[in-house]
Amino acid sequence: MPRSPIRYVLFDLDNTLYPRSSGVLQRIDQRIEEFLRQRFPLPDPELREMRRGYWRKYGTTLGGLVAEHHVAPEEYLRFIHDVPIEELLQPDPALEQLLNAIPAPKGVFTNSIRSHAERVLRALAVERHFGAIYDLGFMGLEAKPHPNAFRGVLADLGLPAEACLFVDDTANNVRAARQLGLRTVQVLDAGDDSDANLEGEFVIPATHLLGEILMYFQFVKA
Numbered sequence: 643m644p645r646s647p648i649r650y651v652l653f654d655l656d657n658t659l660y661p662r663s664s665g666v667l668q669r670i671d672q673r674i675e676e677f678l679r680q681r682f683p684l685p686d687p688e689l690r691e692m693r694r695g696y697w698r699k700y701g702t703t704l705g706g707l708v709a710e711h712h713v714a715p716e717e718y719l720r721f722i723h724d725v726p727i728e729e730l731l732q733p734d735p736a737l738e739q740l741l742n743a744i745p746a747p748k749g750v751f752t753n754s755i756r757s758h759a760e761r762v763l764r765a766l767a768v769e770r771h772f773g774a775i776y777d778l779g780f781m782g783l784e785a786k787p788h789p790n791a792f793r794g795v796l797a798d799l800g801l802p803a804e805a806c807l808f809v810d811d812t813a814n815n816v817r818a819a820r821q822l823g824l825r826t827v828q829v830l831d832a833g834d835d836s837d838a839n840l841e842g843e844f845v846i847p848a849t850h851l852l853g854e855i856l857m858y859f860q861f862v863k864a
């Protein structure tokens with residue numbers, strides 16, 4: 643049976659539209675540590691242990707801070723995304739070329755916040771390609787890989803899962819998307835030292851190489 647054609651491409655933002663080597667996420671991670679240091683007068687090893695505990699119990703640092711310390715999510719998210727994006731990312735003509743070559747509308751689907759996503763897209767000079775940004779606020783803080791995050795985006799797009807191509811670097815997100823029926827491409831950054839699982843229908847070492855596999859997808863003619 644022929645598969646249904648692709649009508650929309652959803653791109654993750656961080657470490658997908660730009661490479662891990664840019665250092666953006668490392669800087670955000672430092673801001674998370676700084677937030678905890680300012681909030682809790684504890685030695686660093688205890689703060690790290692606290693974070694690990696929140697990851698296990700709530701999936702994210704934010705989840706634990708909200709549940710156990712009544713931290714306002716907006717305050718935390720604004721603080722941790724306050725990094726010099728424009729110093730770390732430059733306009734990316736190869737990405738621009740790739741986005742031009744994809745014959746479907748595109749959106750960003752990110753566990754970060756809209757203002758961060760807009761800043762990243764501007765720094766890469768590709769903002770005009772993205773008609774929608776689905777951020778943590780849109781998801782009501784129910785982030786990827788929670789199935790509800792995907793369901794909310796698909797409902798907003800008014801599309802069945804199989805009509806969407808999802809591109810993300812995080813194995814858990816890609817697995818969740820595939821289980822829901824989205825078509826998937828996993829970007830497995832060579833600089834990724836974690837033992838990432840291969841979950842995508844396709845796995846590519848950089849988003850720039852997505853152009854090499856577009857032929858395997860059928861797109862709806864505009």
Ligand SMILES: [Mg+2]
Pocket residue numbers: 654655656657658810811812
């Ligand atoms: Mg990512």
